[in-house]
Amino acid sequence: MTGSREGNIIIGYVWGIPIQINPSMLIILGLVTWSLANGLLPQAHPEMTTLDRWLTGLLTALLFFASILFHEMAHAWEARRNGISVQSITLYIFGGIAQLGGKPKTPGAEFRVAAIGPASSILLAGIFLGLNQVIGDRGYLGASTEWLGTINLILAIFNLLPGYPLDGGRILESIVWGATKRQETGVRVASTAGQLIAYGLMGIGGFRVFQGDVLGGIWLIMIGFILHNAATAERRAFIAQGQLAGIPVSRVMGLVREPEVPAGVTLQELVERHILGQGQGSFIVTAAGNPIGVLDLRTVSQVPRGDWQRVTTGDVMTPLVDLPRVHPTDELLSAVQLMDANQLLSLPVFDGNQLTGLLTRDEVIRFLRVHTEAGG
């Protein structure tokens, strides 16, 4: 464990990509180990000792998570082969997410990046089921290899359901995109299909609850709910991206004029004078009149209130030299992607060596809202 980001724990790096786990995964790891050690394993091998059951259960659970990681790494590998950067791989309760730096540029690339995930799970299913045939019950691994083979197969089939945000949704998008030559049509079809699949899962979940399988039913409803949100968010993000493409940074960055504050000002003064008084959220920090850093509300709110009298803007600002910079003529879409990749709320805009202002997330949102209301 080397660090954390948004509550996720980084457990290592592959090809320079941080591999993170959500802390919730540790609970799931415990639950899977427990259910294997007390259900599947004693059923298959009643003679196993308690220690053997728990150790085999833990090993099997770890191999299950390794399988999910393998699936995500397959996406990452194919994405990189197609010139798309990969920001991170995160394992969640519901599986994994490979965070890509952009969308594939062609239907073929979209298809390949999506399809390799389920393909890798099917490969793993074949390996585990093959092992099961070869080693049989030796070392009590019969039940584990069969379970791992089956669960990888289930993972592949579930991911092939043809709707966002599942791999099958991206495959569907790429096929519609290729056939109609319009990516937006593919995105709309895959998003709607994802919403329908989500409603289907919620419906089945409700039915299960009725039948008395309350926990299993609620689980399905939850998965349906999450899928529905993701399917909707993905379409919105695509439409928003379309609106950001071809627009220069300079058209948006001026919507709000960021105030300049000297580095010696305390957070208390900043909050009273600028944040409460004028509702501003991003600041340029200066020393002797020259801009040296940026500061936003999020950073201020992370400092304990009791320290606001003592801590100055210079103490907590992000120095300009540590930030990526954009040019006023840069495309808004790439600037926003840069912000996303670095998890920033604002970016300094430089014309040559001259800081001309900040591009803030607020301004982008405001721009999108005006744009959408105008009938976009």
Ligand SMILES: [Zn+2]
């Ligand atoms: Zn996948």
